Amino acid sequence: MGIVFINYRRDNxxxxxxxxxxxxxxQLGAERVFMDVDNIALGRDFREVLRQxxxxCEVMLALIxxxxxxxxxxxxxxxxxxxNDFVRLEIATALQRNxxxxxxxxxxxxxxxxxxLPDDLKPLAFRNGFEISHQTWDSNVRELVARLGLAPAGHSDAPRSRTPMLAGAAMLAVAAAAGAWFAMQEPPAPPTPTAAATPDTAVAPAPAPASVPPAPAPALPAAQEAPREIPTPAPVMAAAAVPSPSVQALVAALVGPDVQARQDAAATLERDHLRSREAVQAALxxxxxxRFxxxxxxxxRSRLLNFLLATEDAAWTPELRAEGARAIASVQARMRANPGGFRAENMQRVDALAARLGA
Incomplete structure (x- = not known):
């Protein structure tokens, strides 16, 4: 769930x-509620912060x-x-974005x-309102949260996000215990025929036949081991085709749940990576x-679509275009089958990206 935006007039x-x-x-946590007085840092352009x-914003509460x-x-x-009245601008923008x-x-x-109401605010008159009374404030707010489908802080994604961490910790503990058990159960290494084994004989020990006296490792096994130590080109090619960890982390932040991280990632990607093929690949x-x-x-979702739409043509190889066309076609097909599951602005972005990629 995104931000709950409180729209109000200060002198009212x-x-x-x-x-x-x-x-x-x-009930929801400070990161999910926005009110201009508390959430705009000193020195920031409040117009830009409000736009961001x-x-x-997924829910706007317009106090009347x-x-x-x-x-x-x-x-x-x-x-x-x-x-230029900000109460009007905020509500009109939110209505336009559905x-x-x-x-x-x-x-x-x-x-x-x-x-x-002015023309751009007339739809507000047809939105279901909710009354909060001074006498029943707490119960009214709880009902408002429930009716809007906003999960309280105690029932948000936090418990779900801790579950994988706990499971991972448990798995690590089991793995560590198993490793320790196997270490204790491992039989002692068999005695080697010589006191100082060479690296080749340590890697691939081969006991000599009983009839042959122990001897230093011959040159032939060393020559046979050498080719296996030379890296083959396949792993190098595969690594080059994978976006760097830093770019993958940037795109993950772009589509992640943290609002500030999304905004920072979007700014960095738009500044430095609009021509980046690996950024496009990570976003795809x-x-x-x-996955979408x-x-x-x-x-x-809109952050992901906006970045892909903003990228320059130089960032798209024919292979990436084909991959993107297949992916956006799957989103477009589901969107047409269930248009109610998509916001109007994201439907427009999906269609625009499909047109760009020829899907």
């Missing part, structure tokens, strides 16, 4: 926004208090009519009618539908 619902933020952090957070639709500035102009925008009614406010590993569907959020 600042207190309720703070209380909701604190309640959601307790909206890229990773009394007088929200008719709030005015010092000049008496209605704020929602101003194109984010689940939920009006949260506080202060006994009522849902605004479509006629009271996540594109076949069987394991990316848990819309933001993770």
């Amino acid at each position: 619902t600042a207190g309720e926004a703070r209380a909701l933020f604190n309640s959601l952090v307790q 957070r909206l890229d990773d 208090g009394r007088g929200w639709a008719d709030a005015r500035d010092a000049a008496g102009q209605r704020r929602l009519e101003q194109p 984010v689940a925008v939920t009006p949260v009614l506080v202060q006994d406010a009522r849902m605004p009618s479509a006629d009271a 590993a996540y594109l076949p539908y069987e 569907q394991t990316l848990g959020t819309v933001a993770q």
Whole structure:
């Protein structure tokens, strides 16, 4: 699950926004809740931060208090009519991206009618709202979390992520115990015919026949061992075809669950790797539908598609194009069979990538 974005007007619902933020952090964790006052570092361009957070946002909670639709500035102009009003811009952007925008009614406010909203906010009037009361705040927030399908912090991915770690630790412990047991059970090495064995005889000991007296290792076995020590070209070619660990880690961060890591990886890839064939190859590993569907959020999927769309033609060999075309065709086929399982913006990205690769 991605970020829960709290949209509010400071002079209208600042207190309720703070209380909701604190309640959601307790249930979901601080990394999954965004409110501009707390989450924009000093010196950062807040417009860019808001854009990035909206890229990773899956749920927006638009706090609506009394007088929200008719709030005015010092000049008496209605704020929602101003194109640079951030409350309006955030909600309009989220609606365009088909984010689940939920009006949260506080202060006994009522849902605004479509006629009271500018054109880009009119869809908000048809979204199901949720009322939170001061008297029943805690129970209301718990119900909101449940109805939105947001797993509380105690039931999030953390326990699942610890399970493989515990299993891995158990396997390592078993392996270590087994190794120690076999070490204790290993019989002593048979005595060698000479006190100082050469490396060749140590690698491939061959006891001499009883009728032949012990002798130093002949030159012939050493000559026979030498060719086996020369690396064959096949492993070198295979290693060159695999993306470097650093690039693989970068792409893994791009599609991973950590929001900040996704943003950092996207910036690095867009800056340094748009012409990189190994970056394209590493990204294509996540594109076949069987792998694509394991990316848990819309933001993770969109980051992958955005990077592949942004890469330059020089990064695509004919083999990579063919591989990409097969992979995106599998996603496109599932998308057509179940369009409700895809967000509109990602459906557009899938079609755009398929067109680019000739799928």
